[in-house]
Amino acid sequence: MASRSVLVYGGKGALGSALVSHFKEHSWKVLSVDLFANENADVNIVLSPSDDLDTQSTKVNAEVGVALADTKLDAVLCVAGGWAGGNASNKDFVKNTDLMVKQSINSSVVAAHIAAVHLKEGGLALFTGALAATGPTPFMLGYGLAKAAVHHLVTGLASPTGGLPKDSTALAILPVTLDTPMNRKFMADADFTTWTPLSAVAEKSFEWATNPASRPATGSLVKVTTAGGVTTFA
């Protein structure tokens, strides 16, 4: 069997790095897109933050095309993102919301276009939403609205007319809190047994990428919850 390939958008972040390593362990060809290179990836596409979004997308798509030659991707996994709190009266509300839009929406939009152009038929396009954003998020308004936009994107991509290749699957994972070094640093007193290990997301993403029959229905917003160290995708 020809080697399989995956593109990880945000491949140098905490979750992205876990995905890059996991797919590499299974001998997939891994492309990472991020502001910094991930030395474990086969191909690094490094974004220039000074480029406007359209220029960024054009460059990324061209570089992906060169890296793939005449092949297609089995999966596109968009795990870029960030977090900021605050309601509308917060002095940093506009600045933080702008950052959330750039980190979550812009990355997902470029990844969606990459998937439309470079994913193979029956492939997997995975995005990162947030369980909290299925309801109002007054205490983290910018974060919530950006994730709500990602959820909406995925429901549209799941349509036969959404632009993805035939028979592909568009999913959003909706975690609560991922067990990352950054979250451990800023929430040192939390109950870590309710946090989702990055390995759990990496293993499930790999299963979905490898075996289409294991995937939830296209367009699903998959709730990712962890209790007592056990993670459930539902």
Added chain:
Amino acid sequence: MASRSVLVYGGKGALGSALVSHFKEHSWKVLSVDLFANENADVNIVLSPSDDLDTQSTKVNAEVGVALADTKLDAVLCVAGGWAGGNASNKDFVKNTDLMVKQSINSSVVAAHIAAVHLKEGGLALFTGALAATGPTPFMLGYGLAKAAVHHLVTGLASPTGGLPKDSTALAILPVTLDTPMNRKFMADADFTTWTPLSAVAEKSFEWATNPASRPATGSLVKVTTAGGVTTFA
């Protein structure tokens, strides 16, 4: 009674101009925020498109503060926006989605912060969503995701902890098609009796701004539909 004041975000657009004129006819003090001045407004705050969002917001808030002196706004009406079609495979998908984000999300976010800072208690903060974005929008993915984000913003603003002043009302109007000169130009063969006249939105907005008892519950996504020339807000 002291004169009442309203800020129209997008006050030089088709709907914005209708709002500015309607409130002026009723002797309100009208502030318009847009890329171009509206000569019917009492105060024009003209945006510099080259400013980043945070700078734009800081400038607008300062100018609103100067214009209001020690008074507060009765209403903030955000009607900036635009439209673009296309799914994820469209060659202009990323560029158009970026535009939708800037036109709908960024304007709403700045308007939300203005409302948090300058609205009076019991005031009205009105935003513009889209009925279509309550479901998947594969044929206009960027437009839909931007409007879904606006809907999410409004549900968060409606919370007592969302940052708006006490007893204020946050609403989104969800039109289908507004009867604007631009829409008439690009959809010349459509059935105009199903399009919502700008005057209907202006009259209803004025009613809600003037009479709190007439408003839907805070956080409502108010569907605006027109049939046989009659417009319903529900």
